[in-house]
Amino acid sequence: MRGTFRFLLTLVSIAVLMACDSDDPSTQTAADPESAAAVSDNQKDQAPSASDTPEYDAAAFFQTTTYFMSSSAGHTFAASGDALLISSDASGVFNAYAMDPVTGETTALTHSTSNAVYAISYFPRDDRVLYTFDEGGNELNHLYVRATDGSVRDLTPGDEVKAGFTGWHQDNSVFWVTSNERDSRFFDLYQYNSDDYERTLVFQNDDGYAIANISPDGQWLALSKSRTSADSDLYLVNLAGDDQTPRLITEHEGNISYGVYDFTADNQALIYGTNEHGEFNQAWRYNLVDGEKSAELEADWDVQFYLDSPSGRYRVSGINADASTELTLYDNQTEAPVTLPELPAGDIGQVRFSGNESRIAFVINSDTSPSNVHVVSLADQQHRQLTQALNPAIDEAHLVNSEVVRYPSFDGLEIPGVLYKPKGASAANPVAALVWVHGGPGGQSRRGYSAAQQHLVNHGYALLAANNRGSSGYGKTFFHMDDKKHGEVDLQDIVYAKNYLASLDWVDSDKIAIIGGSYGGYMVAAALAFEPDVFAAGIDIFGVTNWVRTLESIPPWWESFKEALYDEMGDPAVDAERHRRISPLFHASQITKPLLVVQGANDPRVLQIESDELVAAVRANNVPVEYIVFPDEGHGFRKRENRITASAAYVEFLAEHLSDGSK
Secondary structure: OOOOOOOOOHHHHHHHHHHHOOOOOHHOOOOOOOOOOOOOOOOHHHHHHHHHHOOHHHHHHHHOOOEEEEOOOOEEEEOOOOOEEEEEOOEOOOOEEOOOOOOOOOOOOOOOOOEEEEEEEEOOOOOEEEEEEOOOOOOOEEEEEEOOOEEOOOOOOOOOOOOEEEEEEOOOEEEEEEEEEOOOOOOOOOEEEOOOOOOOEEEEOOOOOOOEEOOOOOOOEEEEEEEEOOOEEEEEEEEEEEEOOOOOOOOOOOOOOOEEEEEEEOOOOOEEEEEOOOOEEEEEEEOOOOOOOEEEEEEEEEEEEEEEEOOOOOEEEEEOOEEEEEEEEEOOOOOOOOHHHHHHHHEEEEEEEOOOOOEEEEEEEEEEEEEEEEEEOOOOOOOOOOOOOOOOOOOOHOOOOEEEEEEEEOOOOEEEEEEEEOOOOEEOEEEEEEEEEOOOOOOOOOOOOOHHHHHOOOOOOOEEEEEOOOOOEEEHHHHHHOOOOOHHHHHHHHHHHHHHHHOOOOEHHHEEEEEOOOOHHHHHHHHHHHHHOOOOEEEEEOOOOOOOHHHOOOOHHHHHHHHHHHHHHHOHHHHHHHHHHHHHHHHHHHHOOOOEEEEOOOOOOHHHHHHHHHHHHHOOOOOOOEEEEOOOOOOOOHHHHHHHHHHHHHHHHHHHHHHOOOO
16 A cells, blocks of 8 residues: 555644553554554353463463554555565564465574564565664664565664655655755755665754655655644645645644645555544545535544555544454445455554555454454455464463453543453452553554554453553543643543452452553653552553653654654743653652562663662652563564563562562
8 A cells, every 4th residue: 555644643642752551563664554443342141251261471461473564655565466574573582474375384584682663664576675674672773674585675774763664656656755864953855766776855853844755756745843832733745846845734723733634545645643623533534626625424533544555545544442453445436435355353454556456455352362364356255364363372362352442530530441350250250450651642552453462461460551641542531631731631540440340259459560661661650759659569661760861862863853852841941840740750758568660771751760760769658679681672562472471470570569469
């Protein structure tokens, strides 16, 4: 598929900057936002009893294979149609693979044993491949080309360069790349010749725009710019015109967010998203000829993505419906949704079209199954499932489906969450529990397979993944309820998540801990410091502990989002006192409950010194603290062996500190 999901509204931009999924690297820098989480509950009635369910070790859960498609801005199907370009961690580290669309057999195209490699695109006329990786999680991604003879060339060299792929011209003669080599704060747009890689600067970005998308014919460039976390604008540049000054196309008053989904395949319109007309993001059309605007898709939830197929015959859209994705594939020629054959239960995501649009490839993900790759022929509805991602040593019937629940917070506000109940939990057999806090702060806990979560539940822990106020997916009012109130109102939502768990007769109210990554890790430390009697223990994964330092040391390539980040979190120049007040590091003397801290040595967002200092401070309280530093990780996990080590540590830590007699 030519287009990609570019709708980086400021409603979610902060979540993108600070989010960390503690076990699935596909939700980090190489994420495809079209991927979806689970919706199926069809196995609940057939679930075996607890006595029939074995405890699997961490390795069993992480020895699944993670698959995801190459970029939707590129070509996933090879020009010949006889291969799919995917990323997979089959070797333990993510690499690029060619997958046979009939048999599912894979051929490794890269062989990294250290850095996670993510597939981007086949070349349109041959089997050359674009891919990207950084060094040890430092987030300075370069773009590489692998020639058909296996040789590799770095297209974006430089020590401090961060680059990304934007898309292909509709005639496939050139492709576009963003790079901050000229100015580390801003990303310029370059055009590369697909034959000899000669490049031309297409747009010099001197004013901090975020490059959102480019039309298939290369004439129109869409830019976004955030004023605050609630207010942003879109601009268009006519790259074929004499005047290439960005032109504002979203004049408005008040706080309204805008973002880009895609240009239409016929180059006639920009499809953009906005919350101008209600609580949720809707898809709107901007006519490039006359500037007319019209509604395209609206729902009672956010429109996640809205994309044309390369020819424009089909469009793919997704709705974020209460922590699951509802996808529609629509045939513009017949003006009707495309009916797919009967498929396994779960959410469909990452839809990719073959060159002639006769086939689509996609993944299906559910609570009890990692994403599997599927191919469907649109003409005859022939369907093939190409992968079995779940470790065959695990019986899927032993895994647990989640349910969406809601509970009241301190002020009566209803807080949504995703609840997992272990097999065998009952009033007669109450179990220990965890509140799981997502990253962000504007992220969202969603349904879908998580090796770390299923590992914990398999070992008997109930788990509530809370979507505290400030989470995305529940409307703009809910999203902004925590602005400049972090570590305060949102923390109380997490405290009340514990209260909700304690109210369930199948949960042991004395054995409820808290776990989270990135901003969720901050919430863990904040809960232990500011509400020291609430949770029995905490697991802090890559968590912020010192907001003063974090906000003063953000990477230079965040420059275009900095104002929005400061609007939500506060400007360190004027809000340093509040940042110090809500930073657990400065209140670590109040932490009295056992703590496990996990940190990546190469993390550019949450520096290791933050975790070092927190661990030292809590140990000074004579409180049990375990500390794991991964020398080859950044902000999140890229390597399977590290995910296994961390997940095993979670279970061991909880077994020690939530055992009988522990509180």
